[in-house]
Each structure stands twice: as structure tokens, then as C-alpha cells.
Amino acid sequence: MAEHIETSNDVTVTLPRIVERIPTVVVDDAHVIYRVHKGAAGGTSPVAALKRIMSRTSAPNIREVHAVKGVSFTAYRGEAIGLIGSNGSGKSTLLRAIAGLLPVNRGAVYTQGQPSLLGVNAALLNDLPGERNVTLGCLAMGMQPADVARLAPEIIEFSGINERGDFASLPMRTYSSGMAARLRFSIAAAKKHDVLLIDEALATGDKGFRKRSEQRVRELREGAGTVFLVSHQLSSVRDTCERTIWLESGVLRMDGPTDEVLRAYEDFSNKK
Amino acid sequence: MANTALADPDAGLTQAQLAARYGLRVAGERPSLAEYTRRLWAYRHFIAAYSNAKLVASFSNARLGQLWQVLTPLTNAAVYYLIFGLVLKQNSIPNFIAYLTAGLFIFNFTQTAVQNGTQSITGNLGLIRALHFPRACLPLAVMLTQFQQLMASLVVLMGIVLVTGEPLTVEWLLLVPVVLLQALFNAGLTMAVARMGSKVADLKQVMPFLVRTWMYGSGVLYNVALFEENLPSWATRIVEANPMLVYIELARHALLEGAPLLNSSMVQAWTYAVAWAVVMGVGGFIYFWRGEQEYGRG
Numbered sequence: 001m002a003e004h005i006e007t008s009n010d011v012t013v014t015l016p017r018i019v020e021r022i023p024t025v026v027v028d029d030a031h032v033i034y035r036v037h038k039g040a041a042g043g044t045s046p047v048a049a050l051k052r053i054m055s056r057t058s059a060p061n062i063r064e065v066h067a068v069k070g071v072s073f074t075a076y077r078g079e080a081i082g083l084i085g086s087n088g089s090g091k092s093t094l095l096r097a098i099a100g101l102l103p104v105n106r107g108a109v110y111t112q113g114q115p116s117l118l119g120v121n122a123a124l125l126n127d128l129p130g131e132r133n134v135t136l137g138c139l140a141m142g143m144q145p146a147d148v149a150r151l152a153p154e155i156i157e158f159s160g161i162n163e164r165g166d167f168a169s170l171p172m173r174t175y176s177s178g179m180a181a182r183l184r185f186s187i188a189a190a191k192k193h194d195v196l197l198i199d200e201a202l203a204t205g206d207k208g209f210r211k212r213s214e215q216r217v218r219e220l221r222e223g224a225g226t227v228f229l230v231s232h233q234l235s236s237v238r239d240t241c242e243r244t245i246w247l248e249s250g251v252l253r254m255d256g257p258t259d260e261v262l263r264a265y266e267d268f269s270n271k272k
Numbered sequence: 273m274a275n276t277a278l279a280d281p282d283a284g285l286t287q288a289q290l291a292a293r294y295g296l297r298v299a300g301e302r303p304s305l306a307e308y309t310r311r312l313w314a315y316r317h318f319i320a321a322y323s324n325a326k327l328v329a330s331f332s333n334a335r336l337g338q339l340w341q342v343l344t345p346l347t348n349a350a351v352y353y354l355i356f357g358l359v360l361k362q363n364s365i366p367n368f369i370a371y372l373t374a375g376l377f378i379f380n381f382t383q384t385a386v387q388n389g390t391q392s393i394t395g396n397l398g399l400i401r402a403l404h405f406p407r408a409c410l411p412l413a414v415m416l417t418q419f420q421q422l423m424a425s426l427v428v429l430m431g432i433v434l435v436t437g438e439p440l441t442v443e444w445l446l447l448v449p450v451v452l453l454q455a456l457f458n459a460g461l462t463m464a465v466a467r468m469g470s471k472v473a474d475l476k477q478v479m480p481f482l483v484r485t486w487m488y489g490s491g492v493l494y495n496v497a498l499f500e501e502n503l504p505s506w507a508t509r510i511v512e513a514n515p516m517l518v519y520i521e522l523a524r525h526a527l528l529e530g531a532p533l534l535n536s537s538m539v540q541a542w543t544y545a546v547a548w549a550v551v552m553g554v555g556g557f558i559y560f561w562r563g564e565q566e567y568g569r570g
Contacts, residue, residue, distance in 0.1 A: 023294050028287030046477045072287060100300025101401050103565050109299040110291030114404060127329035136325055139318035140403050171332065 024195055024226040025075040025098055025115070029107035032068040032090070032097050067093040069250040070107065080227040082237035082258060084265055085247035091230045094247065095197045098228065112225070115195035116141075118188045118217075126173040130161055130183055133172055137187035151190050158216075159186035160209055182209055189216050196220055197228045234262055302564045312406045319409050323416035330417075345380070345425040349373040349432070356493050364495050366530040370433045374527055375492035375520045377425040382458050382516060383483050385418040389462035390469035390479050393567050400568040407567045408560055411466035415459045422451065433527050446526040453549040454519045460549075460556025467563045490516040496534040508534070515548040 067090045075081055083091045096102040097109055099117040124133040134155050138148040159182045161167045161175070172180055198217060214236075221227045221240070231237050237244060237258060244261040246254040248268075254261050285293065303311065331340050349372065357368050365371050392410040393400070400407065426447070434440065469475045489511060491499065499511050511517060512535050522541055524531040535541040 023290060023296065026287050026291040026296055028291070046481060050474075050478050052474055074287065074290065096401055098299060100404065102568055103300060108288065108291075110288075110296035111299045112294070112296050115299070116404075117402065125325050125329050127332040128325050132325060132328075136318075136321055139315075139321050140399070140405055142315065142318075142405065145317050 022077045022112075023074050024077050024112045025228075026110040027071055027073050027094075027098065027107075028110070029070050029072050030068055030094070030097055030104045030109055031066070031070055031106040032093050032102055033105045034065040034067055034093070034102075036063050036065055067250055068097065068104075068247075071247070071250075071252045072107075073245060073252065073255055075226050075228070077225045079243055080221060080229065080241045082241035082244040082261075083228060083230045083247065084232075084234070084237060084244060084261070085253070086269070087232075089247045090250040091247055092199055093250075095199055095228060095230055098195075099197055111195060113194035115197055116191065116193040117197045117199060118185075118193070118220075124172060124184065124187075127171055129171055130168040130175070131156060133183065134168075134187055137184075138190060141188075141191050143191065155186045155190050156183075158189075158212065159183045160212075178206065185213060189213070189220065192223055193220060195226050195228075197230075199230045200232070234266070238262060300565060302561070305558065305561055308406060308408075308561050308564070312408055312412075315405055315409050318405065319413050319416060322409065323413040323420065326413065326417045327420055341421060341424040342428055345373075345377055345428050348380070349376060349428075352376060352493060364497070365532060367436050367438065367528060370429075370436045370438060370528055371524060371531050372493065373429055373432050374524045374531075375490070377422065377429050378454065378520045378523050379487055379490055379492045379516055380425065381418055381422040381454065382461070382519075383487070384421070385415050385458045385462050386465055386483060387479055388414045388418070390465045390475050392462070392466045393470035394473055394476075397568065407564055408463055408557065411462040411560065412459060414466075415455065415462045418458070419455050426451070429527070438528055443526050447523060450519060450522040450526060450545065453545050456549040456553040457515055457519070460552035460554065462556070463560035464552075464556040467560050467567075470563070470567055486514075486516060489514055490520060491534065492520065495532055496521070497532050499534055512540075513544055515544070515552070518544045518548065 069090075071090075071094060083094065085091050093102060095117060097104050098111065099115045100109070100111070101117065124137060128136070131152065134152050135148055138151060138155075139145070143151070156162060156168045159179075161179050161183055167175065167179065172183070175183070217240075227240070229237060229240055241258050243256070244254075244258040245252060246261050246265050254264055302308075327341075328338075331337050334340055336343065349369070352372055353369050356372060389411045392414045393407065396410050399410075430444075465475070465479075487493075491511075496517070499508050503511065517534065518541050521533050521535055522538075522545055525533060525538065525541075533541075535544075
């Protein structure tokens with residue numbers, strides 16, 4: 001592991017250094033532990049619940065998931081970093097911890113400014129029409145009502161949900177999964193960001209939308225200091241990131257130039 | 273770790289020292305109370321929009337739609353009137369139906385705010401894990417949704433009060449401060465139970481029992497004089513200070529002419545009302561703020 005890290009630094013050192021390397025995200029031995037409720041597995045009656053509260057024991061149907069186990073790295077301004085790893089390796093959890101959305105149990109995550117997570121899983125209200133969801137989503141990201149009113153038509157236009165009739169005024173539960181994902185991405189991408197964390201967002205929608213969203217991500221990248229990209233499509237990591245971090249079962253497996261890490265990752269996946 | 277070792281001027285620094293050198297902050301760090309209040313104020317449009325949206329969404333599948341906002345309290349009042357007014361014949365109170373509905377609607381505001389508030393963090397984990405905003409927005413939105421429900425209920429209540437022959441007096445205006453104080457009390461209480469509910473998911477199961485006990489202690493369904501008749505006097509003093517009983521009494525006092533009251537002096541009742549609102553409102557807010565970092569762990 002150490003030799004990969006050293007090569008990573010060799011590469012960055014050989015680049016013409018115009019500005020000092022300024023860290024924007026510092027992750028120091030971060031551990032994230034989830035508590036998962038396994039659902040009703042007996043003992044959910046009110047009396048049993050009261051007993052548990054009184055005796056201060058945790059419910060038998062709670063399991064702890066240690067999703068990120070002691071990851072450390074430093075990201076610098078101007079870097080685009082890919083995060084790869086098999087399903088359930090803790091990539092999305094790590095992003096959320098960087099965004100400050102999931103608290104770390106041990107260690108620390110330091111960031112410059114407020115990182116924004118650009119994901120497609122922002123939960124919105126399915127019973128409400130798309131346009132109301134746009135307003136709500138924008139307000140939840142901290143926009144002012146005047147900006148929301150100005151941006152809302154653009155967002156709906158960008159999402160393309162109105163291409164087949166007026167869907168913006170229909171409740172979101174009537175949308176196909178692709179349409180809903182497109183709308184959520186469009187809302188999330190409407191804001192300017194300092195540190196940008198992108199979670200699988202490029203994979204949504206049809207080909208036309210994917211092109212548009214890749215274009216939008218490039219625009220956002222130009223404005224952002226540091227970009228993190230989680231993706232299972234290695235091609236999009238290769239296209240956008242010069243540095244890649246490989247997580248496996250919550251542990252940092254490798255951190256270095258994209259080419260090297262991807263080669264090692266592909267070897268690893270093929271062997272399985 | 274090793275990858276900082278070669279960054280020349282920063283050589284030898286630990287990750288924490290490196291972060292401190294460049295002025296990085298801990299991600300998701302809890303802001304100071306003043307800063308948190310300021311951010312919450314900046315999110316007021318979100319709170320309003322979210323509570324509105326919840327209100328609309330809660331009826332969007334029903335055929336009668338928003339009409340249920342009025343129909344629900346009406347039906348509730350009808351059921352309780354059937355039991356306590358007709359079957360059990362409470363005739364020690366003049367105008368029992370208005371007395372009952374006033375208590376019922378005022379109590380219902382707190383009851384639903386508390387019950388929904390318990391789940392306001394656990395039920396919105398998707399939103400919490402995806403976006404950054406002061407988490408107090410969620411319990412406050414719950415309170416605001418119920419406040420709007422209360423407005424509809426109060427229109428129904430005033431209709432019932434007028435139809436049952438009560439005069440329209442200037443005292444009705446006292447209902448405005450009563451409801452506002454109760455809203456402040458509820459805001460604090462909703463935030464408090466939201467934090468407890470996020471820690472102990474089982475609270476959702478226990479809550480209905482606690483709330484029902486509270487309802488019986490607030491003189492909603494029967495004459496408050498029963499407390500004085502059946503309890504030792506020290507216990508009656510405690511019941512007098514029960515915030516829900518206080519808000520209900522003040523509302524009844526504002527709307528009804530001959531309603532029996534437990535609090536002998538109105539000054540005492542108003543003092544309790546203001547004290548509870550301030551203590552619970554501020555206390556609940558601080559208690560919720562202290563847990564700000566923990567929400568979202570599930």
C-alpha cells in the first residue's frame with residue numbers, strides 16, 4: 001500500500017507546481033458505524049419497549065454495521081478523485097461522512113467550507129407534483145425563494161420530464177424511476193458548490209440526459225475546488241479523475257494515480 | 273498517514289495538524305447556538321414550504337381532499353359527544369359539547385405534534401443523509417403543519433360555540449395569545465421528543481400511552497371539577513400546573529361563558545401558560561441543538 005502512495009506523490013510532484021498544494025478535505029482515521037434496525041423480530045409490543053427503555057438495553061433487532069474502518073487521506077484543491085470498490089464497500093458512506101451528513105464514530109473529517117453531496121437519492125415527497133418538489137428541494141439546499149422561483153423552470157427544462165406532456169404538475173409517484181432520478185439530479189445540480197461529492201449521479205436517465213448531465217458535472221467541476229466521484233463505471237472515473245481511491249470492505253486498499261489503481265482493481269475483480 | 277509526508281512544507285504534520293494549519297473545520301461540526309438560530313431563521317422558507325407540502329400530501333390520496341382538515345375534528349367531536357354527552361350524560365356542565373370540543377381540539381394540537389414529532393428525525397433519514405440543513409427544521413415543520421390543522425379546527429370550534437348559543441365577546445381575542453403560547457410550547461416539546469425518538473425508536477410505541485395518560489390528566493373529556501372532588505389538594509395543585517390543562521382552560525375561558533375552571537385565578541393560569549411556553553420552547557430548542565451532530569446515524 002505504501003509504495004502506491006509514494007508513487008502518487010511522485011506524480012503530483014513532477015507536475016508543474018504553480019500554486020501551493022492546499023488541502024480541502026482531510027480524512028483522519030475515520031470510522032463510520034451505522035445502526036440498522038432489522039425490523040420486527042419479536043418484542044415490539046409496547047410493554048416490551050417500555051421495559052427496554054427502563055433497563056437501557058438496546059433492542060435485540062438492532063445490528064451495527066461498521067461501514068468505514070479507519071480511512072485516512074488528504075485531498076487538495078483542484079483534484080478530481082474517483083472512489084471505487086465493490087458494492088457495499090463503504091464508498092457512499094464515506095462521501096456522506098465527508099459531507100458531514102453522517103457523523104464519524106472515531107477519527108475526524110476536516111473540510112474547507114461546506115461540501116455538497118450531489119446524489120440522486122435526495123428523498124422528496126412522492127405525493128406532490130414535480131414542480132413543488134423542485135421548490136422544496138431548492139429551499140432544502142438553502143436557496144433563497146427569489147432564486148428558487150428563477151431557477152425552477154430551468155431545472156424542470158433540464159430534467160426533461162416535460163418532454164412527453166406536462167408531467168411537472170403530476171405527483172412524483174406517477175413518474176417512472178428514470179424520470180424521478182432525472183428530476184432529483186437536476187435539482188441537486190442546480191446549486192454551486194465548493195467541494196463537490198458526486199454519488200453515482202452520472203448513471204441516471206437515458207443517453208441524451210446522460211450527455212447533458214456529464215456536461216453539467218464538468219461545469220460544476222470547473223467551479224468547485226475538489227471533486228469526488230463515486231462510480232461503478234470505470235470509464236467515467238478514467239475520464240474525469242486523475243487520482244483514485246479504492247475502498248474494499250470499508251478499508252482503504254489503494255490510493256494513487258487513476259491508471260494504476262484501476263489496473264489493480266480490475267485484476268482484483270477478475271480474480272473473484 | 274504517509275501521503276502527507278512528502279508535501280514539503282507540511283512534512284511531519286499529523287492529519288489533524290494539517291487540517292488546523294489550513295483552517296479546515298470538522299465536517300458537520302455543531303455550530304454555536306447563536307449561529308444555529310441564525311441558520312434556522314435562514315431556512316424559514318424551507319420550514320414553511322415543507323409543512324405546507326406535508327399538509328397537502330397527507331390528504332392528496334383522499335377523495336374529499338382538504339375537506340378532511342375540517343371533517344376530522346368534526347368527526348372526532350361527534351364521537352366523543354356521543355359517548356360522554358349522550359351515553360354517560362355529563363350534565364354538570366352547561367354547553368358540554370362546546371366545552372368538550374374546545375378541550376379536544378386544543379389537546380389534539382399537542383397530541384399530534386408530539387406523536388409526529390417523535391418520528392420527525394427517524395422518518396426523514398433519507399433527507400437528512402442527503403442534504404445539509406439545520407435538523408430543527410423537521411420537528412418545527414411538524415409543529416407548523418399541526419398548527420395549520422389547528423386553524424381549521426378552530427374555525428369549526430367557533431362555529432360550534434356560536435351555534436350552541438354562546439355570545440361573541442371581546443374575550444374571544446384572548447384565544448390568539450393562548451394559541452401562540454401553546455404553539456411555542458409545542459415547538460419546544462416537538463424538538464425534545466424528536467431527539468429522544470431519534471435515539472430510542474421504541475418511543476414511538478410508548479408515546480400513545482403517555483399521551484393518553486396526559487389527556488386524562490388535562491380534563492379534556494370531563495368536568496375539571498372532578499379533580500378537586502376526588503384528589504388530595506396537593507395533587508390538585510399539580511394538575512393545575514399541567515400545561516395542557518392550562519392552555520385548555522384559557523381557551524375555554526376565552527370562548528365560553530359558564531365553563532367550570534380548575535385554576536381559580538386567571539392570573540395564575542396565564543403565568544403558568546407563559547412560563548411553560550418559555551421554558552419548554554427554549555429548553556426544547558437547546559436540548560435538540562445539543563444532539564445536532566448525531567442525527568442521521570439511524
